[in-house]
Amino acid sequence: MNRKSIVKTIFKSAEWTIFAVVVIIVSLAFYLVQPVKSNRVLFLPAGTGATIIAYLHRSGIDANGLDRYLLRFFGYPQQGWIDIGTTCLTKADFLYRLTHAKAAMTKVKLIPGETRVIFFDQLARTLKLDxxxxxxxxxxxAPYPDGVIWPDTYFVPMGITEEHLVYHLIKRSMARHERLSKKFFGTYNEKKWFRYVTIASIIQKEAADTREMPLVSAVIYNRMKKGMPLQMDGALNYGKYSHVKVTKRRIDEDMSRFNTYKYTGLPPSPVGSVSLDAIKAAIKPANVDYLYFVKGKNGKHIFTKRYKTHLRNIKSVNK
Structure with a gap:
């Protein structure tokens, strides 16, 4: 073969190579703009790109062998639950979001006054946990049976395990307790602080509103000072009894230290979660000499120092 023929063959081969490259690029570009339908929130298992693509394919999403190679150009795929933001997007955007999407989060609002039993029932339903x-x-x-988890709005990653969720809640809540203690007292003594939380937890369940909290707090301190039993139903609304009406039978049969009708002083630990207002009231009760209160017909409490007046108030409310 002469020199001219060799050059011609090389150019012809190059032309075919360029043509093939162009065809591949055009085909790839066409492939990457094809629509993909998916759930907005996806679960990606731990493993290689091939493992993830195979899992998505089994889940009914248009993912195939080519995607496992293309995925490498977009980055390393996430693990766990992710939020890709939409349900219909191009193949290129879909592969990109598999590697860059944020974790899917669920908002959970925990209300002051509830016990850990109620919190966990709520979390179990919302996050499908045990x-x-x-x-x-x-x-x-947790260092105490209740009152540790701070009531707040939490954004929780979907797919989180029970162990990690509780560890996260307690670590964050205990840090909150410590910050508040240092804010009020300049130091943090866990035992001393949770004594206030225990008082606050009773206030939280007894007071009709935040304005009553310092008054209820005063009654607690005044009764303890005189050696009187607290005799507060809220203390018996612990654990699974959070929303159970306290009856005479319940008072007679409950032998726990939470029964403030049978035992003087505070319960051994908080009876539920507390708000900042309840904490403030526990630390600084109202400067009043009240010893008794009863819920009036309007839902507010009537406070008094004298037992005879208290009996008249009860009679008036029950008319």
Whole structure:
């Protein structure tokens, strides 16, 4: 073959190569703009790109062998639950979001006054978790049976385990307790602080509103000062009894230290979660000499120092 023929063959081969490259690029570009339908929130298992693509394919999403190679150009795929933001997007955008999307989060609002039992029932329903596993984890990490978890709005990653969720809640809540203690007292003594939380937890359940909280707090301190039993139903609304009406039978049969009709002083630990207002009231009760209160017909409480007046108030309310 002469020189001219060799050059011609090389150019012809190059032309075919360029043509092939152009075809591949055009085909790839066409492929990457094809629509993909997906759930907005996806679960990606741990493993290689091939493992993730195979899992998505089994889940009914248009993902195939080519995607496992293309995925490498977009980055390393996430793990766990992710939020890709939409349900219909191009193949290129879909592969990009598999590697860059944020974790899917669920908002959970925990209300002051509720017990850990109620919190865990709520979390179990919202996040599809096992309440028993939540409770077991709590017992391992929390220093007190209740009142540790700070009521707040939390954004929780979907797919989180019971162990990690409880650890996160307790770690964050205990840090909050410590910050508040240092704000009010300049120091943090866990035992001393949770004594205030215990008082606040009773206030939280007894007071009709935030304005009553310092008054209820005063009654608690005044009764303890005189050696009187607190005799507050809210203390018996602990654990699973959070929303159970306190009856005479319940008072007679409950032998726990939470029964402030049978025992003087405070319960051994908080009876539920507390708000900042309840904490403030526990630290600084109203300067009044009240010893009794009863709920009036308007839902507010009537406070008094004298027992005879208290009996008249009860009679008036029950008319």
């Amino acid at each position: 309440p028993k596993k939540l409770d077991n984890a709590y017992r391992r990490y």
